[in-house]
Structure formats: C-alpha cells, structure tokens
Amino acid sequence: xxxxxxxxxxSAMLFSLGLAGALTRxxxxxxxxxxxxxxxxxxxxxxxFWRYSPHPEALTGVMFVIFSIGIAAAEAAVGLSIxxxxxxHFRTTDLDKINYxxx
Amino acid sequence: xxxxxxxxxxRLMHWIIGYVPTSLQPLCSAILSAVAxxxxxxxxxxxxxxxxRKGLGRMQNRYGPNRAGPWGLLQPAADGIKSLTKEDIxxxxxxxxxxxxAPILIVITSFLVYAVVPVGKNMVMADLNAGVLFFFAxxxxxxxxxxxxxxxxxxxxxxxxxxxxxxxxxxxxxxLVLSGVVAIMAAGSLSTVTIVNMQAGYTGIWPHxxxxxxxxxxxxxxxxxxxxxxxxxxxxDMPEGESEIIAGYFIEYSGFKFALFFVxxxxxxxxxxxxxxxxFLGGWAAPFSFLTWIPxxxxxxxxxxxxxxxxxxxxxxxxxxxxxxxxxxxxxxxLPLSLINLFxxxxxxxxxxxxxxxxxxxxxxxxxxxxxxxxxxRNKWFQERTYRFxx
Amino acid sequence: MLGEGIIKGLAETARNFFGSYVNKERxxxxxxxxxxxxxxxxxxDFPFLVYDGDDWEKGLRCVACQICEKECPPxxxxxxxxxxxxxxxxxxxxxxPAKFDIDVSVCMSCxxxxxxxxxDAIKMDVxxxxxxxxxxxxxxxxxxxxxxxxxxxxEIHPTEAAGVDAALAEDREKEKEKQRLxxxxxxxxxxxKxxxxxxxxxxxxxxxxxxxxxxxxxxxxAK
Amino acid sequence: MTISFLLLAAITITxxxxxxxxxxxxxxxxxxxxxxxxLAALYLQLGAEFVxxxxxxxxxxxxxxxxxxxxxxxxxxxSETAAGSxxxxxxxxxxxxxxxxxxxxxxxxxxxxxxxxxxxxxxxVHAVGVALMQRFxxxxxxxxxxxxxxxxxxxxxxxxxxxxxR
Numbered sequence: 086x087x088x089x090x091x092x093x094x095x096s097a098m099l100f101s102l103g104l105a106g107a108l109t110r111x112x113x114x115x116x117x118x119x120x121x122x123x124x125x126x127x128x129x130x131x132x133x134f135w136r137y138s139p140h141p142e143a144l145t146g147v148m149f150v151i152f153s154i155g156i157a158a159a160e161a162a163v164g165l166s167i168x169x170x171x172x173x174h175f176r177t178t179d180l181d182k183i184n185y186x187x188x
Numbered sequence: 189x190x191x192x193x194x195x196x197x198x199r200l201m202h203w204i205i206g207y208v209p210t211s212l213q214p215l216c217s218a219i220l221s222a223v224a225x226x227x228x229x230x231x232x233x234x235x236x237x238x239x240x241r242k243g244l245g246r247m248q249n250r251y252g253p254n255r256a257g258p259w260g261l262l263q264p265a266a267d268g269i270k271s272l273t274k275e276d277i278x279x280x281x282x283x284x285x286x287x288x289x290a291p292i293l294i295v296i297t298s299f300l301v302y303a304v305v306p307v308g309k310n311m312v313m314a315d316l317n318a319g320v321l322f323f324f325a326x327x328x329x330x331x332x333x334x335x336x337x338x339x340x341x342x343x344x345x346x347x348x349x350x351x352x353x354x355x356x357x358x359x360x361x362x363x364l365v366l367s368g369v370v371a372i373m374a375a376g377s378l379s380t381v382t383i384v385n386m387q388a389g390y391t392g393i394w395p396h397x398x399x400x401x402x403x404x405x406x407x408x409x410x411x412x413x414x415x416x417x418x419x420x421x422x423x424x425d426m427p428e429g430e431s432e433i434i435a436g437y438f439i440e441y442s443g444f445k446f447a448l449f450f451v452x453x454x455x456x457x458x459x460x461x462x463x464x465x466x467x468f469l470g471g472w473a474a475p476f477s478f479l480t481w482i483p484x485x486x487x488x489x490x491x492x493x494x495x496x497x498x499x500x501x502x503x504x505x506x507x508x509x510x511x512x513x514x515x516x517x518x519x520x521x522x523l524p525l526s527l528i529n530l531f532x533x534x535x536x537x538x539x540x541x542x543x544x545x546x547x548x549x550x551x552x553x554x555x556x557x558x559x560x561x562x563x564x565x566r567n568k569w570f571q572e573r574t575y576r577f578x579x
Numbered sequence: 580m581l582g583e584g585i586i587k588g589l590a591e592t593a594r595n596f597f598g599s600y601v602n603k604e605r606x607x608x609x610x611x612x613x614x615x616x617x618x619x620x621x622x623x624d625f626p627f628l629v630y631d632g633d634d635w636e637k638g639l640r641c642v643a644c645q646i647c648e649k650e651c652p653p654x655x656x657x658x659x660x661x662x663x664x665x666x667x668x669x670x671x672x673x674x675x676p677a678k679f680d681i682d683v684s685v686c687m688s689c690x691x692x693x694x695x696x697x698x699d700a701i702k703m704d705v706x707x708x709x710x711x712x713x714x715x716x717x718x719x720x721x722x723x724x725x726x727x728x729x730x731x732x733x734e735i736h737p738t739e740a741a742g743v744d745a746a747l748a749e750d751r752e753k754e755k756e757k758q759r760l761x762x763x764x765x766x767x768x769x770x771x772k773x774x775x776x777x778x779x780x781x782x783x784x785x786x787x788x789x790x791x792x793x794x795x796x797x798x799x800x801a802k
Numbered sequence: 803m804t805i806s807f808l809l810l811a812a813i814t815i816t817x818x819x820x821x822x823x824x825x826x827x828x829x830x831x832x833x834x835x836x837x838x839x840x841l842a843a844l845y846l847q848l849g850a851e852f853v854x855x856x857x858x859x860x861x862x863x864x865x866x867x868x869x870x871x872x873x874x875x876x877x878x879x880x881s882e883t884a885a886g887s888x889x890x891x892x893x894x895x896x897x898x899x900x901x902x903x904x905x906x907x908x909x910x911x912x913x914x915x916x917x918x919x920x921x922x923x924x925x926x927v928h929a930v931g932v933a934l935m936q937r938f939x940x941x942x943x944x945x946x947x948x949x950x951x952x953x954x955x956x957x958x959x960x961x962x963x964x965x966x967x968r
Contacts, residue, residue: 088807091811092848095815095844097902097906098815098902099815099818099841100905101902101905102822102898106822108890108897108898115822117869118831118834118869122822128841132844132850144930148937148938150850151930154856154860156945158864160952161868162868162956163952163955163956169959178876249598249606250608251606251608283829286832316851317851317852317926318852321856321859321927322855325855325858326858331867332862336832358864376928377927377928378927501593504596505588
C-alpha cells in the first residue's frame with residue numbers, strides 16, 4: 086500500500102465515523118459534530134492529494150482546505166446558534182422530539 | 189569577546205551535542221532546549237511570585253513575605269514544599285479522568301508556546317515558518333483545559349468561573365491576535381525570528397522597534413490589555429474573583445494540582461509578554477545602539493522582567509471589572525480600535541516616509557481612540573442611587 | 580480622556596511603593612513575635628479563675644454555684660461541685676469546684692460568665708497565644724491552669740481589679756458586720772434565755788417571741 | 803506508512819470514534835478535540851504547516867468551545883441511550899459501514915501502487931499568502947463576506963427576543 090491510499094483509507098474511515106454519528110445520534114449538537122467530522126475527512130483528502138500530486142507548488146489543495154475550514158467555522162457558528170434557538174422553543178435538543186411538522 | 193558571551197549558551201549546546209551520534213542530534217538538541225526552557229521559565233516563575241508579593245505589599249505599605257530565607261526570597265520554595273505535601277482531594281462526584289487531565293494539559297500547553305519564543309540571538313527552540321500562528325493556536329488550547337477543570341469539578345462555582353473565563357478569553361483573543369497582526373504585516377512574516385530581525389538596526393542611538401510608530405504603540409497597548417485579560421490577571425480577574433466565586437474554575441483543586449494552575453497562569457502571562465517583546469519591543473535587541481555589547485539574552489530577560497513589573501503595578505492599582513464593563517470594553521473599544529490600527533498600519537506602509545505619515549497615522553488613531561472612548565462613556569445607564577432608609 | 584483615572588491610580592501606587600522604602604513611618608506592620616504592640620488595658624479574651632492569698636487551692640473565690648456553666652452560650656464550661664465544704668476567705672464554709680474545665684477551643688470570649696458571677700471569681704484574661712500541638716488536651720484548660728492570683732489580675736486590669744477589690748471588701752465588711760450582728764444577737768438571745776431560765780421557767784413563750792430573730796439555737800433551746 | 807503516521811492515525815480514529823460513541827456530550831466534544839489535534843498533526847506531517855495550525859486554532863480554540871457553550875446553554879442531559887438499540891440506529895450504522903466498505907475497496911483497487919511524491923512540497927506561509935492574494939482573491943473575499951454574514955446571523959439567532967425569555 087502506498088502512502089496516499091493509507092491517507093485515503095484513514096479519511097474514508099473518518100467520513101464513515103462522521104456519517105454513523107450523524108445518523109445515529111439524537112443530540113442535535115453531536116449530529117452537527119458528525120457533519121463537521123465529514124468535512125474534515127474531505128480536508129484530509131485534499132491535503133493528501135496535494136502532497137502526492139505532480140504539481141504541489143500550485144497549492145490548490147491547501148487553498149481548498151483553508152476555505153473549507155472557514156466555511157466549517159461559519160457552519161458551526163450558525164448551526165449551534167440555530168440549535169440554541171430551537172432549544173429555546175422546544176426545550177430539548179433531541180432531534181427525535183422536534184417533530185411538530187410530522188404528519 | 190561580547191560575541192563570545194552572547195553565544196555562550198548556543199556554543200555550550202553545540203559542544204554537548206557533539207558527543208552524541210549524528211542521527212540522534214536533532215532529538216538531543218530538542219530535549220536540551222526543552223529542558224532549558226523548563227528550568228529557566230520555572231525559575232522566573234518562582235522569582236516573579238515572590239517579587240509580586242513583595243511589590244504588592246510595598247504598594248499597600250506593608251512588607252510582604254520576609255520570613256523564609258533572607259528577605260523572604262525562599263518563599264517560593266516553601267510554597268512549593270507546602271503544596272507538594274498537601275493532601276490531593278478529588279471531589280467524589282467529579283469526572284476523575286478529566287479532572288486529572290485539566291491541570292496537566294494546561295501546564296503542557298503553557299510550556300509548549302515557548303518553543304517559538306526567541307530568547308536571544310540564535311536561541312529559539314523551533315524557528316517555525318508560522319511561529320506566531322503556532323503561538324496563538326497552542327495558546328487557544330488553554331481555554332479548553334480551563335473548561336475541563338471547571339466542568340469536571342461538578343461544582344457550581346467552578347462551572348461559573350470556567351464559563352466566565354472562556355467568555356472572557358474568546359472575547360479578548362480576537363483583539364489580541366488582531367493587534368499582533370500589525371507587526372506581522374510590517375515584517376511580512378509569521379516567523380518570530382524574522383520579525384525580530386526586521387526590527388534590528390538603529391537610527392542614531394534609537395532602535396527600529398515597531399513600538400516607535402503610531403500603530404506600533406497602539407498595537408502594543410492593545411496587545412498588553414488583551415494579554416492581561418487572556419491570563420486572567422487583575423483587573424480582568426473576574427473568572428477567579430475570590431469575593432464572588434471563591435477561586436473560579438480551580439476551586440475544587442488542592443495540593444499540587446492547584447499549584448499547577450498557578451504555574452500555568454504565570455507561564456501564560458510570561459509567554460504573552462515574551463510574544464509582545466518579540467512583536468513590538470525588538471525581541472533580544474538592545475534599547476540603545478551603544479549598549480549592544482551586552483549579551484542579547486540579557487536584554488530579553490530584562491525586558492521580560494520589566495513587563496512583569498508593569499503587570500504587578502497594574503494589579504496593585506486597578507479594581508476588578510464587572511462582566512458588562514469587560515464585554516463592553518472588549519467588543520466596543522478594543523476590537524474596533526485594533527481594526528482601525530490594522531488600517532493605520534497599512535496606511536503607514538503606503539504613505540511616503542516622513543512627517544506626513546506620522547501625522548496622518550497619529551491623527552487617525554488618536555481621533556478614533558477619542559471617539560470610541562466617548563462611545564464607552566455614553567453607555568452609562570446607571571441612575572443616581574437613592575437610599576430609602578438611610579437619609 | 581480615557582485612562583486618566585488609571586494613570587492617577589498608577590501614580591498613587593508608585594508613590595506608595597517608593598515611599599515605603601524612603602519613609603519607614605508608612606509601614607505600620609508590627610513584626611509580631613519579635614515586636615509587639617503595647618497592650619491596652621481593656622484587652623480581654625478567655626476567662627480565668629481568681630484566687631486570693633498564696634495557695635491557689637485554698638484561695639479560689641469560686642464556690643461552684645454553676646451559674647456560669649448554665650449561662651455560657653457555647654457551653655464550654657464544665658464544673659463538678661465538691662461533696663464537702665471548705666471555709667472561704669471570710670471563714671464561712673462553702674462548696675468549692677472539684678473540677679472546673681474550660682474548653683478554649685469552644686469559648687468565644689463573650690464575657691457572659693464574668694457578668695453573671697456573683698462572687699467575682701471568674702475574670703477575663705489577656706493570654707491569646709494558646710496554640711498547641713494537642714488538639715484536645717492542649718486546649719482544655721483545667722482548674723490548675725485557670726487559677727491565677729489576684730495580683731496577676733491587678734497587673735492586667737488594674738482599674739477594674741481595684742473596683743472589684745473595693746466591692747469585695749465592702750461585701751465582706753457587710754458580711755462580717757452581719758455575722759457580728761448575728762453573733763451578737765445570738766449572744767443576746769443566749770443571755771436572755773439564760774436570764775429567763777434563771778428567773779421564771781413558765782414564761783418561755785415570751786422569751787421565744789423575744790428571741791425570734793436571734794437564730795435557731797435559741798428556739799431549740801426554748802423547745 | 804511510517805510509525806508516526808500509524809500513531810497519529812490511531813489517535814485521530816480513537817478521538818473521533820469516542821466523539822461519536824460516548825454518552826456524555828461534553829466527553830464527546832473533548833474526544834473530538836483529541837481527534838482534531840491528531841488530524842492537525844497529520845496535516846503538519848504532510849507539510850501543510852499553515853493548515854495544520856489553523857486547524858488547531860479553529861477547531862480546538864473556536865468550534866469545540868462553541869459546542870461546549872451550546873451544550874451548557876441547552877442542558878441536553880436527555881437520556882441518550884446506547885446507539886444501535888432501535889432500527890433507525892441500526893440502519894444508520896449499516897449505511898456507514900457499507901459506505902466505508904465501498905470506499906475502501908475503491909481506494910485499494912483504484913490507485914495503482916506506484917511510488918508517489920518523493921520530496922515533501924513546501925507550503926510556506928509566504929506562498930500561501932501570495933496565492934490567497936493573487937489567484938484566490940475572489941474566494942477569499944467571498945469567504946470574508948460569508949463569515950461576516952454568519953457572525954451577524956448567529957448573533958441574531960442566538961439573541962433572546964424580548965418577551966420570549968421565560
């Protein structure tokens with residue numbers, strides 16, 4: 086196995102962990118964390134591909150990760166404030182119980 | 189000969205490393221530097237504690253500690269022995285692992301930031317490409333250990349203290365970093381060594397420190413206020429306000445773990461002061477051109493000690509702020525002023541050198557400082573107190 | 580201007596800092612074990628027992644009436660009354676404390692025991708350096724540790740002690756006067772009875788009426 | 803496949819797995835920071851110094867603290883039962899496992915075992931800065947606008963409306 090596929094495997098594992106967390110957890114904050122984790126596994130992919138690419142001096146992968154981290158930070162801030170706002174209304178962060186629109 | 193004394197520690201290390209095989213040399217060098225940092229800064233911590241207590245005492249017209257050893261100089265040793273021999277109490281309902289990890293983590297991170305601080309010519313443990321970024325990144329981990337300490341104790345006081353501490357730290361971290369950015373902009377590098385080198389050189393006897401520019405002095409003052417808040421020092425010591433929440437986030441700690449928090453607080457203060465020296469005070473450079481024969485490391489530690497004196501002086505003078513005052517000051521004064529300071533630093537770069545840029549920059553900063561302070565003052569919603577029963 | 584007050588405050592602390600090195604009078608600290616402040620006369624803490632004369636066991640003024648034990652708010656006094664009686668300063672037989680303990684770790688120096696003592700036997704001390712290695716025994720003051728002479732009392736609280744002595748002397752004077760009167764009355768009654776017995780045996784009723792105040796001895800004689 | 807890579811990968815996987823499986827939400831966040839530090843170390847190992855340090859600054863210094871604050875403000879001590887107890891949980895786990903299998907097979911078969919990248923590339927802060935200011939100036943500005951919007955939006959969302967407070 087070459088180093089690139091090792092990093093990709095690790096990234097795939099992180100992505101699956103994030104997905105499993107986002108699908109199985111009930112707490113909205115932890116679901117958000119699972120989504121963050123998936124974003125991060127994509128970042129690891131970008132960096133690994135940049136490192137082993139034929140033209141690393143173009144810095145495309147690094148740039149992508151920088152922007153991705155920026156977006157992830159914005160997402161976390163907005164997502165957590167939405168959770169706080171929702172909590173104020175429902176008095177819970179359990180996603181299974183926030184089902185007013187359920188038919 | 190001055191060159192020889194200046195480089196004496198560097199030569200000593202090279203001499204020691206010469207005895208180990210080549211493959212182990214980087215590791216050995218790192219370990220030696222780490223040990224040196226541990227010993228030197230722990231010693232400075234000990235000196236600062238006794239100086240602080242004596243200085244505060246003198247400001248309040250009393251003696252301060254004067255029993256242990258000559259003039260009380262062995263007081264830190266006595267305190268250390270006392271805290272080591274005290275019983276280590278862990279609250280029954282606490283989260284044992286997190287409770288144990290918090291003081292360890294906070295001390296490790298406090299020591300880690302010294303890796304990028306240049307204490308003298310050629311005397312830096314790791315000249316990282318993004319040294320200043322490393323400093324702030326590792327420094328931000330302190331907040332997490334503060335939270336760990338406060339949360340794991342399962343005590344209302346410690347949780348309140350931790351929440352106050354974190355709110356304060358993240359509010360003041362932004363102006364802290366932004367006010368440091370002006371020096372990075374001027375030097376064009378994130379490496380601490382490069383920043384210091386850019387400030388080398390003298391005009392007449394005066395050095396080229398960033399402190400001696402309008403944006404430099406503004407940035408320095410903002411940085412120092414931010415550093416005071418970051419290290420939970422007076423007048424921003426509300427997270428550990430003894431009179432209201434007893435000791436804040438480390439109330440449930442005792443014995444040596446408590447001492448570790450104490451060490452970490454002082455190390456954080458020393459570290460941010462060292463960073464301020466690096467960014468604005470020319471690092472290890474001598475303050476006058478005719479004093480360059482004195483070794484560089486002496487100047488660094490002299491500046492560090494001087495800044496500690498200022499910290500002690502301020503602690504002896506100012507009362508504790510209230511939460512709303514703290515937040516108002518952070519968000520409504522420090523943050524806008526540091527942004528304007530960034531603009532002023534950019535302006536300085538593009539204006540022709542001479543009195544023009546001096547006057548434009550100073551005018552801009554003074555005016556904005558004046559207006560922002562007006563804004564702070566206007567926000568007084570207190571009414572005159574009336575005493576119903578005591579007229 | 581922003582920061583004006585801060586600069587004023589910094590100047591003030593700097594003045595204090597340097598002033599404390601120049602002007603020794605600024606430092607009001609007393610280096611306690613080596614130097615001490617002069618004690619003012621009204622100083623008082625934990626109580627002690629006063630005795631008259633030289634022998635503390637004989638001269639204790641305390642008669643084990645246990646009022647102080649009952650009044651003590653934190654209940655730090657423990658008294659055991661003696662079975663027998665001993666003559667007190669004026670020669671009257673009184674009880675004495677077989678045991679008199681004060682737990683000074685409990686005592687709060689409220690001085691209520693002193694206020695209530697009808698015999699001026701318990702007074703406030705000035706001794707405050709009572710720290711001890713022994714947490715229980717070291718802080719439990721027994722009778723022998725509590726007993727201190729009247730001269731000592733005069734030494735620590737001269738004005739108060741003089742007043743107490745005067746009052747005591749007056750009391751004793753009264754007591755002696757009373758005893759003298761009683762003795763005289765008893766003597767008179769005895770004389771009267773003797774006279775009556777000599778003169779007319781059937782007039783005992785009148786004699787008892789006469790000697791009603793002169794003690795039980797006469798009455799018993801009369802019966 | 804050096805020892806340092808294996809070690810850092812183990813730290814990262816342990817941290818994230820713990821973050822996704824522990825019961826106590828605060829423990830999850832603390833475990834997540836461990837995973838993020840491991841990830842940042844992996845970035846450093848790959849030669850992306852700036853990105854690695856930014857990762858620590860953003861995730862440990864900001865996102866973890868924000869999440870912790872959100873947990874403290876929402877008091878979400880609801881009974882979080884162990885995962886996999888009901889069908890939806892089970893299906894979620896199976897989905898993730900299937901995805902991982904597909905990805906792993908694709909990675910192992912898709913990439914030929916040719917030797918890649920001899921010397922690690924240099925992503926100096928200077929080069930990153932130049933790229934940000936020249937080639938990537940538009941995305942940078944857009945990110946700036948996005949972050950400002952997110953800051954204001956998050957503030958507006960989290961502010962307690964008047965009369966709503968109970």
